[in-house]
Each structure stands twice: as structure tokens, then as C-alpha cells.
Amino acid sequence: MKNFYQEGPSLTNSYRNDETLQKFLKAILPPEVQKKALPHLDHLGNRAATDLWSWAQDAEARPPIHVPFDPWGRRIDDIRVSDGWKNLEKAAAEEGIVATAYDRQHGAFSRIYQMALLYLYSPSSAIFSCPLAMTDGAARALELYAPQELKARALPHLLSRDPATFWTAGQWMTERTGGSDVSGTSTDASPYKEASEFGATHALHGTKWFTSATTSQIALTLARPAGAPAGSKGLSLFYLELRDKKNHLNHIQIHRLKDKLGTKALPTAELNLNGTPARMIGAEGEGVKRIASVLNITRIYNSICAIGHMRRALDLAQDYSSKRKAFGKLLKDHPLHKETLRVLEEDFRRCFAMSFFVAHLLGKEEVGEISASERILLRALTPVLKLYTAKKAINISSEVVEMFGGAGYVEDTGLPRLLRDGQVFSIWEGTTNVLSLDMLRAFEKEQALPVLIEYFSTCEAQKVPAFAEKWKGFQALLGKLKTGGPEDWELHARQLALSVGDLMSESLLIEYSL
Incomplete structure (x- = not known):
């Protein structure tokens, strides 16, 4: 024991080790989807324990840095990331982490296939899954609400499997006045009259306190057009591209990178929009x-x-x-x-x-x-x-x-x-x-609530005593709240939400036999 050294934990193929994932996919995916998805997931499970994991370690060891000026004093606001981070982005494109959902080759099962890919990729991504989340969200918003020419411009990049043409997206809503409560958004949008590659309609002015994925090519953000009312009803959604034809930031000034508790490899910045060209998505106030x-x-x-x-x-x-x-x-x-x-x-x-x-x-x-x-x-x-x-x-x-x-x-x-x-x-x-x-x-x-009650009342888990006991407690809580006012519901909202999570997750655990 004098020269003993403890061997640390090691990783192997994360798909092959995951009985829960394999059991679920083999039960729910049709055979033709399994034929395509399962070999791909096995391949990605191996990468999660090898090259992806190595790149994640590099990204964590060499977090992003902000270089505000070039050697001659010109403002450049360059955010420099590690090779590991760049390789994780390339791998996300190659593996179709976003694109798989939008191919829709497998109908409603396309999202399950995609989320299984994300599930294996994310733990070895140094949280590159964050920009991918916003890329997926932006793709969906553009798919639903953008005019055809903007879809044709942006979607092929957001859904590309080619690292050379792949774009990621940011989501910039958080300001000094708050995060989840966007009603106090102070970013203004004034009419934009210059020519723009993507048909900019407004120029944005304001400070975004917390912008994740600040090295992305595009971003969606909220701003208040001139004359719009205060509060959430006055806000509109805007699309912007971070850089112009010369690869210069589009009237964006980065103040600093955030020194966070975790997710150190993910570049998160505080920045100013100083007349940044942007295009409104949807109608004003929506x-x-x-x-x-x-x-x-x-x-x-x-x-x-x-x-x-x-x-x-x-x-x-x-x-x-x-x-x-x-x-x-x-x-x-x-x-x-x-x-x-x-x-x-x-x-x-x-x-x-x-x-x-x-x-x-x-x-x-x-x-x-x-x-x-x-x-x-x-x-x-x-x-x-x-x-x-x-x-x-x-x-x-x-x-x-x-x-x-x-x-x-x-x-x-x-x-x-x-x-x-x-x-x-x-x-x-x-x-x-x-x-x-x-x-x-x-x-x-x-x-x-009635839909949830109907679901829980008729689910297979009702036959399980532990579930039935939780269900009884949930009904008792609802009975008390129905005699109270809105403040009582808010006071117990957290308890209610966690109870819904307990009941739903337990019922599905039984339904899927996991």
C-alpha cells in the first residue's frame, strides 16, 4: 500500500453503456427509424468518450478571451476560443445535432432521434449544447414567422451539416433590468434606412447584460420600436447578423466576458448595440x-x-x-x-x-x-x-x-x-x-389542469400504490387551493409544479417499463 495510487474513473462508449436509452429507443422507434438512428448513436457514443471528450477538456482548460483592441489601438472586440471549442462546433454540424430535427425524414420521431443525439453529445461538449439550443430555437422561429427570403438566407446555414457553412445563433434578451421579466427591456429600435444584405428594418440601441454564444453568426433579440407602449406588449422580435461583409462587428461593442460559476468554455458577454441593423420578425408588438x-x-x-x-x-x-x-x-x-x-x-x-x-x-x-x-x-x-x-x-x-x-x-x-x-x-x-x-x-x-387530471386519473400508474398515494396528496392540495384566491395558487406554485413532475415522471417510468 506504500506506493498505492488510486485509479480514477474512465469513460467508454456512452451509447453502449446506456441501457435506459437503448431500451427506450428500441421500444418506441419504428424498425426503419432504428435502422438509421441506432448505428449513428453508437458512433456518437464512441465519439463522446474519445475525440469529443478530448476537445471538451481542451475547451475547459483554455476558456475564451476577449481582445478589445488590435496592436495599433483599433477596436476589434475579438473573442478568441480554443481549438477544442471550434472542433466541438464542427462535430455538432457533422453529426446533425440540429439538422436531424428539421429533415423530418422520420416524422414525429425525428425529434426523438435528434434529442438522443443531443443527449449523447452534450456531456462531452463543454456546453456547446447551449449555442445549439439557441440555433434550434432560432431555426424554429424563422421557420414559423420569417419572410421567405430571410428563411432562404438563414435556414440553410442553421441546418447545415457542413462545418464550413454552419451557423449558430444567440438569444439576447437579458438586460440590466432583468432576465425572465423582459417587460423592462430598454433596447430601442429606430427605422433603418440603409441597404442591408438581409433586409434590415430597424437599428437597435441598447445594452444586453448577458449574451450566450456571443461568437455566433446571428442572434434573435427583443427591442422596443419607437412609439411602442411600455411593458411586454410593446416589444418586437428582431433578427440580426453579428458581422458585416468585411467580418467587422455590426455596430456591436463588447464590454467584457462574464466570469461565471461554471460553463467556463462558453463565451458569454455583456455588450452594447450601437445602431445594429436588425430585421423585425412577425408584426410589431408580437x-x-x-x-x-x-x-x-x-x-x-x-x-x-x-x-x-x-x-x-x-x-x-x-x-x-x-x-x-x-x-x-x-x-x-x-x-x-x-x-x-x-x-x-x-x-x-x-x-x-x-x-x-x-x-x-x-x-x-x-x-x-x-x-x-x-x-x-x-x-x-x-x-x-x-x-x-x-x-x-x-x-x-x-x-x-x-x-x-x-x-x-x-x-x-x-x-x-x-x-x-x-x-x-x-x-x-x-x-x-x-x-x-x-x-x-x-x-x-x-x-x-383538467387535461393533466384526466391524464393522471387514467394512467397505468394508478395501479401502483406509491403513485396512488402521491396522486391522493396532489388532489388534496388542489382541493384546498380551489377554495382560495390567486395568491394561494402562486404561494403553492412551486409545490404544485414539483408534484406534477413527480406524478408525470413516475407514470411514464411505468408506461415505458424503464
Whole structure:
């Protein structure tokens, strides 16, 4: 024991190691889709443990830097990223992480295929999955609302499998006045009268406090046209291109890169729009409605990335438990350690089932195969899914870091990053409280609560005592709230949302036999 050195955890093909993913896909995908998807996923699972993982390590070791001036004092605001980050972008294009959803070769199953790719790619992407989420969201918004000539200009790039022509997109809404509450947006939009390659209609002036994917080619943002009313109703959605023909920033000045708790490889900047040309998407005043299509996709991405993060953490813990000895035997042979892992694995499977269920609903909606009740479920469950998987990801990350003892607290093992990066899932695209209130809006505007009650009342899980007990408690809470006012519903919104997450994830775990 004098010269003992502990062997650390290692990664192998993440598709072949994932029984939950394989079981689910083989049960839900038609044979012809399996024939295409499964070999591709096996290939990507191997890359996730080899070259992608190596590039992610490089991207984390060499985070982006902001170079405001060239050697002669000219303002350039260059954001320089590592070769690893650039290679992860190329791989995302090659593997069709965004494009697969829009080929729609497999109908409603196209989204399941795509989200399975994302699920394997994300844990080895150094969070390049973030720009991909916004790219996908932008593609959907443009597909739905942009004029034909703008679609023809942007969509082939956003959906390209060729790294040389692939574009990513940013989503710039956060200002000093707030993040989720965009009503105080102070960016102004005045008429733009010069010629523009993409048909700019307005010039934007304002400060964006937090812009992820600031090295992207395009961005969608909210701004207030001249004369528009205050609050959310006065906001419009705009498309902008970051650089002009000479590759100069389009009247954009970058103040600084954000020094964040985690996601260190992801360039996130604070910047000013100083007359940036932009094109309005949709009618004036429709900004919040139009950005909702982006948020639906980015929130589902957040959930898929969260379960990918959980799976990576648990894979490392499982591997280590077969290598580390304590008190005379391997960790995996200690009943308490085994039980702790079992509970975490069950939480993961519940989140997995719910995430892919909602992804399938999204796929159905996009090809026109969704029923009225399923559309309401998609609306109500998207915020619940995001908040629920985020909380579970943080808990699993914390437990896994703890399982490594002191090694889990030492930066050069890479393990603390699980916890630091895991925290972003509950913050990006809406906090737990914000999303809980969004669920209440779905209850009010879409009458989603009766649809959920009908679903839970008739699901197979009603035969399981543990589910029936939770269902009874949920009904009791609803009974109390129905006698109260709006403040009572808001006060208990978080409890309600987490309860919906518990019930839905457990019912789907049983339905999918995971």
C-alpha cells in the first residue's frame, strides 16, 4: 500500500453503456427509424468518450478571451476560443445535432432521434449544447414567422451539416433590468434606412447584460420600436447578423466576458448595440409571443442536457465504485453505497422518461400529428420538465461529487465541474419559481389542469400504490387551493409544479417499463 495510487474513473462508449436509452429507443422507434438512428448513436457514443471528450477538456482548460483592441489601438472586440471549442462546433454540424430535427425524414420521431443525439453529445461538449439550443430555437422561429427570403438566407446555414457553412445563433434578451421579466427591456429600435444584405428594418440601441454564444453568426433579440407602449406588449422580435461583409462587428461593442460559476468554455458577454441593423420578425408588438417558440425548444434542450449531465455523473460514479476500496471491499459491494446509487439511478430514469415524452410531443406538433389534449400537455409540461430535471441534475451532481470524497473536491480531477456546471440548468431559461408561475399561466389560459387530471386519473400508474398515494396528496392540495384566491395558487406554485413532475415522471417510468 506504500506506493498505492488510486485509479480514477474512465469513460467508454456512452451509447453502449446506456441501457435506459437503448431500451427506450428500441421500444418506441419504428424498425426503419432504428435502422438509421441506432448505428449513428453508437458512433456518437464512441465519439463522446474519445475525440469529443478530448476537445471538451481542451475547451475547459483554455476558456475564451476577449481582445478589445488590435496592436495599433483599433477596436476589434475579438473573442478568441480554443481549438477544442471550434472542433466541438464542427462535430455538432457533422453529426446533425440540429439538422436531424428539421429533415423530418422520420416524422414525429425525428425529434426523438435528434434529442438522443443531443443527449449523447452534450456531456462531452463543454456546453456547446447551449449555442445549439439557441440555433434550434432560432431555426424554429424563422421557420414559423420569417419572410421567405430571410428563411432562404438563414435556414440553410442553421441546418447545415457542413462545418464550413454552419451557423449558430444567440438569444439576447437579458438586460440590466432583468432576465425572465423582459417587460423592462430598454433596447430601442429606430427605422433603418440603409441597404442591408438581409433586409434590415430597424437599428437597435441598447445594452444586453448577458449574451450566450456571443461568437455566433446571428442572434434573435427583443427591442422596443419607437412609439411602442411600455411593458411586454410593446416589444418586437428582431433578427440580426453579428458581422458585416468585411467580418467587422455590426455596430456591436463588447464590454467584457462574464466570469461565471461554471460553463467556463462558453463565451458569454455583456455588450452594447450601437445602431445594429436588425430585421423585425412577425408584426410589431408580437415579440414575446414569437420568442415563445424559441423558449419551448431551449427549455426542452435544457432538460435533455440535464439528463445527459446526470448520466455522465452516474457513469463516472458507477465506474469508480468498481475501482475504489473502502473498509475492505469495493464501494459497489457496500449495501449503503449500492442503495444510494440505486435511488439516484431511479431519479435519472424518471427524468429521462419525462424528457423524451415531451420531446416526442414536440415532434408531433411540428409535423401536425398532435392532438388537442397533447398540445395542451406540451404547453404545460415544458416548464415543469425544465424545472424538475434541473433540480434533479443538481442533486445527482452533488451526490456524485460526494461519492468521490476528497477527490471530488479537487479541481484537477475534473469532478467539481459536475456541480458547477450542473447549477446552470436551474437558472438558464427560467428559474424554478418563474417556471412554476408559467405552469399556472398554462392552467389559466390553456385550461391545462383538467387535461393533466384526466391524464393522471387514467394512467397505468394508478395501479401502483406509491403513485396512488402521491396522486391522493396532489388532489388534496388542489382541493384546498380551489377554495382560495390567486395568491394561494402562486404561494403553492412551486409545490404544485414539483408534484406534477413527480406524478408525470413516475407514470411514464411505468408506461415505458424503464
